[in-house]
Amino acid sequence: MPTFAAKTVATIIPCLRYRDALKAIEWLCDAFGFEKHVVHADDNGVVHHAQLVFGNGMIMLGSVENKSGFGAHIAQPDEIGGRESQCPCVIVSDCAAHYTRAKAAGARIVDELETKDYGGTGYSCRDPEGHLWWFGSYDPWVATTQS
Structure with a gap:
């Protein structure tokens, strides 16, 4: 193929x-x-x-x-009730440090930093114009032992 x-x-x-x-x-x-x-x-x-x-x-x-x-x-989040139809997902090496940095800069936390059932830690937030972002340490490119 x-x-x-x-x-x-x-x-x-x-x-x-x-x-x-x-x-x-x-x-x-x-x-x-x-x-x-x-x-x-x-x-x-x-x-x-x-x-x-x-x-x-x-x-x-x-x-x-x-x-x-x-x-x-493309519509802006505030034009459609703060909703998004997609979200950039970014893999970070130190999720807790990244969370602290983003929060200190004014990112609006949507989902608090937590350990995920599928592995790693992650959180989601909005930037100043309302775009939704997810940051986490889970790397889907690395083989996991979970099924």
Whole structure:
């Protein structure tokens, strides 16, 4: 069976939109530990495309004001009652330390840090614009002894 996956670092990259994308980029780096890979913004502060990395993972984001065809398909959480239809899941090496850092930066904790029945620890939170995130030490790429 042929594979459609490209031979690259990560083949799935979540994309998000923010009303104040430049502020969101700074917050995501400070609170969650992302690093700027590339940021394309105009003189008015509209982010047309940005890439933030976390280990070998990446998210892409842009400003809501960027009226691209793609952006027209995305609703902000506050436009749909705070709901989300997807959530970036990020594997971290020290979940307790990450939780403390995110909470100190103002992340709104949705599910407290806890040990999971399937292994590892994890928590979920919302960023300042309401996007839902999950962070945990459970790594689905590593074989587990649980069935």
